[in-house]
Amino acid sequence: MKELKLICALIVTTLVFLSCEKDSKTDEGAAYFGGEVVNPKNNFVILSKSENVLDTIRLDENNRFLYKVDHVEKGLYTFRLWASEGLEYQMVLLEPNDSLLFRLNTLEFDESLVYTGNGAKKNNYLIDLFLDGEAEDKTILGFSQLPPVEFERLLDSIRNHKLMRLKQFNSKNPSSDTFNNLVKGNINYDYYLSKEVYPFVNYGNTERANFNDLPDDFYDYRKDIDYNYCELMDYFPYYSFLKHHFENLALSEHFKKSDDSVFDLKSLNYNLIKLNLIDSLMVNDSIKNSLLVQTAVEFISNSKNTDDYDLVLQSYTAKNTNKKNHQYVTNMVNSLKGLKAGQRLPEITVLNYNNNELSLNKIINKPTVVYFWSSAYRSHNDSHRKATELKIKYPEVDFIAINANAKNVTNWKKQLSQFNYSKHDEFMFKEPEIAKHKLAISPINKVMIIDQDGKIVNAHTNMFSIMFEEELLGLLNK
Structure with missing residues (x-):
C-alpha cells in the first residue's frame, strides 16, 4: 500500500495535479x-x-x-x-x-x-482503513494464488466486513455524505483493484491462461465504474485502481491481436492500445492527462528500442492536453535518443564532498554504475543498501551515487551524514535541472552502466532487476 501511495504521489504531485470542475x-x-x-x-x-x-x-x-x-x-x-x-x-x-x-x-x-x-473520528477512521489495508494487501496476495471462484468468495467477505464496519461506525457517529462516499469509494475501488490485478499476480499460469480461466461474470462490476468520480479524484486508491484497470483492459485487447501469452510492459502494441483506452474512457482531463503521461513515460523508460519512442510520442501527443507534460515527454525522448549504447555521456558537471567541480565523464575510469537518488523519495535507502551489496560482489566495478535534486551543498552534506552515506563516492549536480534533462533521469531511481572507456552500456536500467547482475557480468567479460 505504501509503495502504491508513493507511486501515485510521485505521478500526481510531480507531473500533474488532479482536479474536478x-x-x-x-x-x-x-x-x-x-x-x-x-x-x-x-x-x-x-x-x-x-x-x-x-x-x-x-x-x-x-x-x-x-x-x-x-x-x-x-x-x-x-x-x-x-x-x-x-x-x-x-x-x-x-x-x-x-x-x-x-x-x-x-x-x-x-x-x-x-x-x-x-472531525477527528472520521479522519482516524480513514487512517485505520489505510493501515488495515497494508496488512490486507499481503493477505489478498495469498488469496490471489487460489482459483478465481475461491479468490472472489474470500474477497467478497473482506468487502462485506468493511461495509458492515462502516455501518456500525455510522450508527454511533452519524457522518456526512462526503465521508460516507469517500469510505465506500475506497472500499469498492480497493475491491475492484484486487480483481483487476488478479491475472497479473496469480502465479499458476501465464497471464493469457489466467484471463481464459476467469468466470464470465468476474468483471461485471465494470459497469459501475465511474471514470469521473469527483470525490475520489485526489484519493490515491482511486488512481491506483485506474492505473491497473487500464493495464488489464489493454492486455486483454493486446492478446486478441497477438500470439503473446505473457505480460510485456515493453510491447509497443500493448502501450498504444492502453493510450487509446485511456483517451476513450476517461472523462476528467486532469486525471486522463496523468494516466497518459504515466503510460508514455513507463514505456519510454523501459524500452531500449528508440525507434518506437516516436510512435508512442505521436499517439500520446494526439491525446494529451497538458502542455507541461508534453514538453516533459518530448524532452525525455530527445534525451534518451542521445544516450544510446556506445556513446559517451553528455558533458555534466558534478560537485564532490570537498566542493570541487568535476566532469562526470572524467571521474569514470573503470566499469561504473551510476545511480541517482533524492531525500524526497524513501527508495534512496534501498538503492544505497543494494549498491553496498553489489560493491562487495563486484569489486572491479565503481558505484557512483548522485543526488539528483540537491541544490544546496550544505543541506546535501547534512543528508549524507544523516543517512551515513560515504563521502567518497557521493556527488551532486552543479546544475540539477539541466543535468536531469540531459540524462533523462526519470524515474529518480534509474541506473546507468558505463564501461571502462566511458561509453554507455545501458542508460536506463534498474539495480533491483533480476537481470542487472547479468548485465554487470557481461560488462566485466567484454
Missing part, C-alpha cells in the same frame, strides 16, 4: 487544521487542495501549528512534511466547522498519526 467552489464556514510534529526534520508543513497549495505553515518553538481555512471546500486535503525517510504526505478530510488537530512522529509517520478535535 464543481458547481460551487466553496462551502459556507471555516475549518481549523493544526497539529504537533514530533522529531521534525524541517520547520514547516505544506497544506494543499487538489492543484492549489494553500499555504506553507511554519511550526512554532514547540513544533506546533494552527491554520484557518476560510470558506472551506469540503473534501480531501493533502499535508506534506519532511520525515525520517524523505518528504511524506497524507490525506485529511476537512468539512465546514471542523477543528482538527493531529500528532505524529516523523520516525513512524502513518503509524503514529492520531487526530483529536471536531
Whole structure:
C-alpha cells in the first residue's frame, strides 16, 4: 500500500495535479487544521487542495501549528512534511466547522498519526482503513494464488466486513455524505483493484491462461465504474485502481491481436492500445492527462528500442492536453535518443564532498554504475543498501551515487551524514535541472552502466532487476 501511495504521489504531485470542475467552489464556514510534529526534520508543513497549495505553515518553538481555512471546500486535503525517510504526505478530510488537530512522529509517520478535535473520528477512521489495508494487501496476495471462484468468495467477505464496519461506525457517529462516499469509494475501488490485478499476480499460469480461466461474470462490476468520480479524484486508491484497470483492459485487447501469452510492459502494441483506452474512457482531463503521461513515460523508460519512442510520442501527443507534460515527454525522448549504447555521456558537471567541480565523464575510469537518488523519495535507502551489496560482489566495478535534486551543498552534506552515506563516492549536480534533462533521469531511481572507456552500456536500467547482475557480468567479460 505504501509503495502504491508513493507511486501515485510521485505521478500526481510531480507531473500533474488532479482536479474536478464543481458547481460551487466553496462551502459556507471555516475549518481549523493544526497539529504537533514530533522529531521534525524541517520547520514547516505544506497544506494543499487538489492543484492549489494553500499555504506553507511554519511550526512554532514547540513544533506546533494552527491554520484557518476560510470558506472551506469540503473534501480531501493533502499535508506534506519532511520525515525520517524523505518528504511524506497524507490525506485529511476537512468539512465546514471542523477543528482538527493531529500528532505524529516523523520516525513512524502513518503509524503514529492520531487526530483529536471536531472531525477527528472520521479522519482516524480513514487512517485505520489505510493501515488495515497494508496488512490486507499481503493477505489478498495469498488469496490471489487460489482459483478465481475461491479468490472472489474470500474477497467478497473482506468487502462485506468493511461495509458492515462502516455501518456500525455510522450508527454511533452519524457522518456526512462526503465521508460516507469517500469510505465506500475506497472500499469498492480497493475491491475492484484486487480483481483487476488478479491475472497479473496469480502465479499458476501465464497471464493469457489466467484471463481464459476467469468466470464470465468476474468483471461485471465494470459497469459501475465511474471514470469521473469527483470525490475520489485526489484519493490515491482511486488512481491506483485506474492505473491497473487500464493495464488489464489493454492486455486483454493486446492478446486478441497477438500470439503473446505473457505480460510485456515493453510491447509497443500493448502501450498504444492502453493510450487509446485511456483517451476513450476517461472523462476528467486532469486525471486522463496523468494516466497518459504515466503510460508514455513507463514505456519510454523501459524500452531500449528508440525507434518506437516516436510512435508512442505521436499517439500520446494526439491525446494529451497538458502542455507541461508534453514538453516533459518530448524532452525525455530527445534525451534518451542521445544516450544510446556506445556513446559517451553528455558533458555534466558534478560537485564532490570537498566542493570541487568535476566532469562526470572524467571521474569514470573503470566499469561504473551510476545511480541517482533524492531525500524526497524513501527508495534512496534501498538503492544505497543494494549498491553496498553489489560493491562487495563486484569489486572491479565503481558505484557512483548522485543526488539528483540537491541544490544546496550544505543541506546535501547534512543528508549524507544523516543517512551515513560515504563521502567518497557521493556527488551532486552543479546544475540539477539541466543535468536531469540531459540524462533523462526519470524515474529518480534509474541506473546507468558505463564501461571502462566511458561509453554507455545501458542508460536506463534498474539495480533491483533480476537481470542487472547479468548485465554487470557481461560488462566485466567484454
